[in-house]
Amino acid sequence: MTELLELSLLGNPELRLAGQPLPRFRSAKVYALLYYLAMTRRTQPRTVLAGLFWGDVDEHYARRNLNRTLSDLTQHLGDHLIVERQSLAFARTQPYRLDVEALEAASQLQPTPHTLPELAAAADLYRGDFLDGFYVQDAPEFEQWVLSTRLHLRTTALQLLNQLAQVCADQGDLLQAMTYTRRMLQLEPWREEAHRQLMRLLARSGQRSAALAQYELCCQALRSELDVDPDAETVELVSLIRAGSFDKMTGGQDDKMRVASVGDRIGAVIGASGSQVILPSSHPVIDSVTPPPFPHNLPGQRTPFVGRATEVADITRLLVEEEDCHLLTIIGPGGMGKTRLALKAADEIVATPALAQRFGDGIYFIPLENVNDGNEMVAAIIAAITEESGQRLRVEVPLQAHLVYLLRAKSMLLILDNFEHLISQAGLLSDLLVAVPQIKLLVTARETVGLQEAWYYPLLGLSLPQHGVAEQKTPQHEYDAVRLFVQCARRTRADFALAAERAAVLRICTLVEGMPLGIELAAAWLKVMDCQQIAQELLHGLDFLTARYQNIPPRHRSMRVVMDHSWTLLSEEERGAIARLSIFRGRFRHEAARAIAGTSLLTLAALVEKALVRVTPDGHYQLHELTRQYAEERLTSVERSSLYDAHASYYATLLHQQQPQLYTRGERDVWAAIGGELDNIRHAWDWLIVAAGSGRQDLPVPLLLRHMAEPLAAYYLFQSPGLPGQTLFGNACEALAAAGWATHDASASGPYSRQALLVHIQLYQGLFHYDSGHYRTSLAVAEQALVPCRACALEEDLLLALLLYGRTQMRRGAADEAIQSLEEALALAQRLGSIPNRAEALISLG
Template sequence: MPRLTLNLLGPFQARLDDGPEIAFPTDKACGLLAYLAVEAAHAQRREYLAALLWPDQPENRARHNLRQALSSLRQLLGDTDESPRPFLLVERETVQFNPASDFSLDVAEFVALTEALRQHRHQAPERCLPCIRRFQRLAALYHGEFLLEPLAADSELFEEWALLKREWLRRLASEAFAALGNYHERRGELALARDAAQRLVDLEPWREEAHRQLMRLLAAEGKRSAALAQYETCRRILETEFGAQPAAETQRLFVRIRAGDAGSEGPPGRPRGELLSVPPLPRSPAPFVGRETERAELAEMLANPDCRLITLVGPGGIGKSRLALQVAEEQRGLFADGVAFISLASVTHAELVATLIAETLRLPEAAHITARRLLDQLRDKELLLVLDNFEHVLDCCGLLSDLLRAGRHLKVLVTSQEKLRLQEEWLYPLQGLSYPADVASIGGPPEAYDALALFQQRAEQVQRHFSLSADVLSDVIRICRLVEGLPLGIELAAAAVGEQPCAAIAGALERTFDALESSLRDVFGRHRSLRAVFEYAWGLLTAAERDSFAALAVFAGSFEAEAAWAVAGVNRATLTALAAKSLLAFDGGRYSWHEATRQYAWEQLLASARVEQLRDRHGAFFAARVRDGAALLEGPSAQAALSALESDRADIQAAWSWAVSQRQIALLAEMVEGLRKFYRRRGPVVEGLRLLEQALALPPAALAPDFEARMRAAEVQLLGLQLRFDEGVESATRLIALGEGLGAPLVQAEGYLLEGQTLQQQGKFEAAQQAVESGLERLDALQTTEGEHRRLTANLLRELGNIALRRGDLAMAEAHYAAALELFRALEDAGGECAVLNNLGNVAFDRGEYVAAQAHLTAALALYRKLGNLPGEAKALNNLANVAADQRDYGVALQYYREALQIHQALENLPAQSAVLNNLGALYWELGLYAEARETYQQALAIFRECGNRQAEGETLANLSLVELQTGDLQAALRLAQEATAASQESGDVSNLANACTYLGKIHAALGQVAEAERGYRQALALRQELPHPGRLLELQVELAALTLRRGKSVQALADIAPVLVALENDEALEGAEEPYRVFWLCYEILRANADPRATPLLARARRQLLAQAARIPDAGLRRAFLENVPAHRQIMHDV
């Protein structure tokens, strides 16, 4: 019997095998066949079918028509009484489409797919690759609506049946198109996403989110006019069909696209938390071959909600990494926060895994991240982590368990040569690629076997016209069998096709394998197969190529041709020859190789007498690279220098470790300054500290004191970045002792400077000042003014200025800064000059002198940028943001804060980040974004507490108390303000103590505790007399007057605000005030309580100023929050 293909989605089509479309005599014959096929699960009574299709005919006539239609159908379909599996089972009383016949029905497949979607175990179908494949098949099947052309127009019953099926199938198709549109948009496959969205709009023109998606996609493709036209289409349809306008979300998108913002809202995703910035997956060097079964099985496992840790386990060369990368690529778009591929091949210590994960995911503070903080940052992320080569770091299996427990939406795919032996682990042992037993057993094209397909792909790269023809097929199968389908073995063997015929390759492998069989009986079989391939590839090399291949094993990571020549004496021609033999890979200017290949080359190198010579050359080469890179890290080429050192990280570590083992102090001394700068900026800091510890662990006799001093100085700075301040002080003390032992006051002074900086970061100002003054004393005792002496003096003076500034002594801070600036300018030290300009900007800011502050900070920013000094640039941006925020220029302030935070995060400077976070929290508070303010303050507070900085802790606690006050949690606000008061008293921070007392007053007032509120305000007022920002004094006067009004003394309250009203005639009177519009509102309430005619004009003036200030906020959402969320602003805007 032929196969019947029946398509009912779109134009009605029926054909037998590959024959022409069947021409049916009538539409109702088509309708009868369609109905029977769709309802094939049940036999249909003849009288029902007759009434269904011929409702207006008498029963006899209708039955006659049914018999004729059935006869015609049987004839067209080739059914006879002798047919073993006829398509139609025609009985005396019933008719049924035979479900056991050989047929395909698009509707049946469509329904089966939707049922599979419903029953499949997953978190959500749109996040499940097997279900995405089902959606893709659904979309391919849906050529149009079900039975769109009427086949029985005179039968209301038949048309109702068709309509119900049509609507049901349309809904299922719509779900498929929506899922596919979102999936392809998340993957950046814009054309495919647009096709799915367009099909959805065609099916359901009123579906507004589909129109939005088309607008986004067209804009992202640069088709702005088409995107705007799509909005107009949507608007017209909604108005015509429903008399409605597009939703606010659609209108916002329209405005953004019109303004030139190509789809900033991005693809749809979960609203929870902030999305990660996951980098693109690594590029594959060649198209992936085969493993269809493995990929499908892994996709099913990843879709299973219970399966959250999969280990791809197998020996080296089996293809674990390539398969994991391919699976990662196929999962892209299914996880809201992305898919990250992290190679652990170069990680030497398990504790660095958390840092590497954080760096790859571009998390803030990556270089300093602890396991606990990593768990916190990934807790709500929907992410697939692919961890490659995990066998190097099996000691950190506990981190995986902790990650999976903390993050409910996190999944991990691991490749390893060993099991992890974790309770959460799902093992997937990987075998070799499939190959046939012999030529006779091949039932189809040879390329259907993965091993043969891979061999052909690689062989074509060296012999363009290679094919799996009959004359080579047997030998290729023999090669694949000898290497047991091992991909690395197949690639190496295929690379030799350009030099030897396949028969010779197979014969050589057999001979090598036999030799290994007898000499390596204790080696696992597949490892023995790989060894045979390496032995064979080694045998094909010339003597010069063998020497070169072995010498290159001295490199710990990837390398450039320049390094290969300088270290190993290998020229470009030899590198190219080795790459042609698949022993090396070349990508992006650097050469690399499989770790198994490198291990074999290392064995050959160890067998020679060249190891020490090559390692000495390797160490000297990379020491020079670090030295030269360090010289560039302070200038405009800093980022390029950092990237170059990052590429050589593994070899830099190897060079340092070799120099330590050989006690090559001169080489270490050449590297230490560059390593300090590199790890300060790029991290992970723990790795830099480990390298320093290796050298510091050498016997004292091996360490030159001046070299140890340089390492101690580097150690103090790196410890500070890890917030390990107590250890930093201890190391600085050792540096001071070293300077004393050397009779080197300059070294002692540097030690005191570093000690003072460390203590100042902890808020220990008294001890910090003593340390810095001790450093100046050492320098004063010297009868010299040479450059380094003056530079150290300038830095010590600047640090005294920092301490005075933190303690609120602005005059003393300015004096120290001025002295430091004079020295830096005399030295033509632009770096020191811009640092002091930045500090002077802070002094002017704290005095409320905004013009002077902006001038200093703008000059500092220009100098920092000229020097390529990113940390300094971020500091200046942060301080300029403070000035803008105090002047209520919120849009500019927000931009500066975000730029500063981005730089500090890229540099992984934790203390600097905390300062920006605190300031950013204050800005969010002023804008009325209280949830954002609370979260940002809490991030800053965690850092301040970790580093023991009580001064900054007190400031942030006070800020948090204001947030809780505004959001109504008065008890939490009171507790925080009391903690802030205690911390500020302990640290001696008068300015913040005044703030904390003010906030205590506000909180007590909100609690109805008037006497306690007055006490807080008067304490703050007393403290404020000696502090800048007169606007804060006006605020306190008005708050006290408001308390008087609450006591029923309205006339006294009016008298109390008389000087405030006079001051308000000056537009600059409230500069530096924390809540200037609360001053206006409270004055208005007091005036209104006294029926004073000045009340209404004052309110109108406040409203005008408030609206003018809001107009300077570019973002409409921020502007709305500013006007509606802040209580005083809301009261001013809505009081009539």
């Protein structure tokens, strides 16, 4: 009997014969031939197949290649092929299973509750695009067939998922409808109608914040994928949701069901035998039954919750929809708002019956800041549950056994707040989930709990305009960090107006990197100073961030107290590492951490787990600025100076290594490399300028600055034209001139003397003036540089000066002077072998 052949072609293709993977064929075209025959469902002439896979060679060789490929295929699957002299076909009379056929068959079914299981099973077959990751070289016609088939099948899958979502929504299973809609967006993130469908489903289930967050995701997807804005229908939908008027759009129906007693005002609707029927919400409600209050002990909040719509939606979804997520940990530094976020997500669940039913036995909040060990933690959980439910403590059994007894057969969510000092007791959480797997735990902590089953949600600051992005489409007042500051400011000073202090407010929020506690503590100072003064004080250190509110915990009345607590949770090795890492500005790579601060990947990982270092999406590491300031205070002046020297040397060398790629096809990689490290490069540059001004002899300042100057100037000229580069180089010129570098240095000669370096930097400053159209200034710089360049035989700088002088004179209309200078520059560039400058001279000469 012929064995069953299974072809799974949706996603990465897989072949099985009698349940076992087939041996690997020697060529991708063997697989391609099988896939094509199985999919086309008809007899294929050999001439057609030869042209399909070997259309670029002589017909004789194409036929011979086909025969060789067919031989490999029939060796293992001969019974599943019909091989004729002039044609080939797939043997459909033999046992086989093809996932594509099952998908297409299901797409022909009428979507009803009865066909729902079959439709769902077919949708599960779609693991990914048709033949995803499979490629055949030198077969363009086959690849074109794959692409068209892929598009057709993806459309089929999207239609099927949409039908499933509609059926589930009609049945009131909104969570499953959301799952199918999200799968549609995984396939095509730019599908705007799917975003709208998910927004409606979220709004119907009462998740208004999640619906608004989905709109933001829709905008991001449309901009990144298609560079378009949402259409009018989507904008109208989000406006209705934001205004709380979603039911108006659906004809007054909020799509929920109500319970009505049979008898009064039911009209023609009569229950067959019972006393209740289910009526749509548009029907008049008769004798509506008030459900019992949902059991919880969530504390009320004194101030409104601001922002974090995406985070609230994410956490709610993970807790309610992800069945495998039993232990979710929100991790972040102290003051980041972990507790408020956990409580807001819990409030959303409690307020939404469709979500609350997942935790029918209640949601309980257990603060742990005053709990010292595992037994006290278990006792605190028991106390929270029994106090709310009225159950009595069974003192005759151990605490952990009693907790398991209380939670047996219960569907609960337990929120364990401030868990970081109990990390050594995390095994109790694992034991509890094994004993009562139907409960879920939401933990807030400053570090990971170290359990294999734990899921993690790292929490960053509130949203801010992107650093370095000139044009921001979102109005400033809509960023969460700014909104929180304005809210706090108006409590402190009722007449506060954002418009009057917009720039300073943004500066404050940026300095604390959107940290909610930092924003609140800063805004409290509006009693005695304005926002500009607050921003200036923030530059002087952490001690400014203090408030004296009596009804907030002492641990949140000062940023230093928050940091002190985090410091006590570190080992000596970790304290030393975080202090040394404080010399970095912004993002840094692990190679730099190892080379400069002597920090291993293992130690970096430990600091990431403690939420003191975060990993950026592109693989860099970064300290929160307030953490960095606190850690830097732990360095002695000698340690700090030594580390900054190493930091400057490292980044100067890094820039110097990029120089050979300047003005080549690889310069895009250079710009990316410099841009990714720009904060640290600028800091290294500033440190070297300060070192130059102090007259230090133990650091090769001229050498390091010369290594940095050209790549850094080129980056600003080509990637960030305008004031940033002009300001950076202008400040450097002023500082070096003030330190006496303009005078001849008898102790050194050549390009690494102090005078030569100043001329070098001044020439790039002249280029910035030229680029900005300040031709009089750029001409003066060039004329001033020509004298020392000729006198000291600084040929490379002389070449730059000649080019700058010639190009500037050409712009000013002095053609004779320009041509003379540019021709001299051309000859010098040829002698020095400087191809980019030779090209520049030729272009300028026309």
